[in-house]
Structure formats: C-alpha cells, structure tokens
Amino acid sequence: MSAALPRFIGEPIEVSFGDIRRFEKSPACPIAFAWHGTTHEVASLLSEWQDYGRRGRMAHNMRPVHAASAASRGSWGVGRRYFRIRTAVGRVFEIYYDRAPGRAGDRAGAWFLFRELSSGACA
Numbered sequence: 001m002s003a004a005l006p007r008f009i010g011e012p013i014e015v016s017f018g019d020i021r022r023f024e025k026s027p028a029c030p031i032a033f034a035w036h037g038t039t040h041e042v043a044s045l046l047s048e049w050q051d052y053g054r055r056g057r058m059a060h061n062m063r064p065v066h067a068a069s070a071a072s073r074g075s076w077g078v079g080r081r082y083f084r085i086r087t088a089v090g091r092v093f094e095i096y097y098d099r100a101p102g103r104a105g106d107r108a109g110a111w112f113l114f115r116e117l118s119s120g121a122c123a
Contacts, residue, residue: 007116011035013095027097029083035113041088052079062075082114097105 015030016039029045084097094114101107 005116005118007078009113009115011113013111013113015095026081029085030095030111033095033111033113040091040093042085043088044086046084046086046092048081048083050079050081084117087120090118091116094118 014034016032016034017028018031020028020031029048030042032039035038064070079099080096081099083093084092084094086092093116095111096114097107097109097111101109
C-alpha cells in the first residue's frame with residue numbers, strides 16, 4: 001500500500017544541470033536530481049514560480065516601501081524558486097531552490113524536494 005498523495009517531503013537534494021547555463025541565485029530547472037541514492041531524470045517542466053517573501057526575523061528588518069519592492073524582485077539571500085516537474089517514470093514532484101546562504105563562507109543556497117504530487121503509477 002502506497003502513501004497518500006500529495007506527500008510532503010521537505011528534504012535536501014543534489015541537482016544536475018548538464019550544459020544548461022545557470023545563475024547561482026536564479027537557476028533554471030535542473031535536468032535531474034538525486035534523492036535517497038536514486039537519480040530522478042526530469043522529463044518535463046510543468047510550471048515554475050518564485051516566492052520572495054521574507055520569513056522569520058527577516059520579515060521585519062526593512063521599511064515597508066523597500067519590503068514591497070523586495071517581495072516582487074527579490075533581495076539577496078531571500079526567497080525560493082519552485083519547479084513542478086515530471087520525471088522520466090511519470091512521478092510529479094515540486095522541488096525548490098532556497099536562496100538563503102548556508103553557513104559562513106558558503107554564499108550558495110540549497111535545493112530541496114518539497115513534495116510528491118503523483119507517483120506515476122496507474123490507478
């Protein structure tokens with residue numbers, strides 16, 4: 001018996017871009033991702049969107065006029081870029097790039113598997 005979908009996952013993943021030109025804080029959709037030792041090839045990009053909302057203590061560290069501008073354009077290290085993708089075996093996932101920098105000296109953000117929307121199995 002399989003888990004009910006959609007299913008929240010919220011775990012870090014490793015992504016691959018192949019020859020796609022990539023921008024560090026505004027990357028394109030990856031061509032594959034690895035999760036729990038399995039590589040999932042991205043067959044199609046179904047949709048993409050961004051959320052530049054400020055969370056936690058970052059939500060209150062700007063003047064309202066600047067916060068409104070940052071919410072539409074983003075600001076350094078704040079926000080997420082989401083991708084809804086279908087894998088080569090038909091599974092549908094939502095993955096995202098979190099623009100927040102990692103520990104000191106590591107300016108890059110991180111990739112996460114947000115949730116699985118479809119297992120690809122026939123009902």
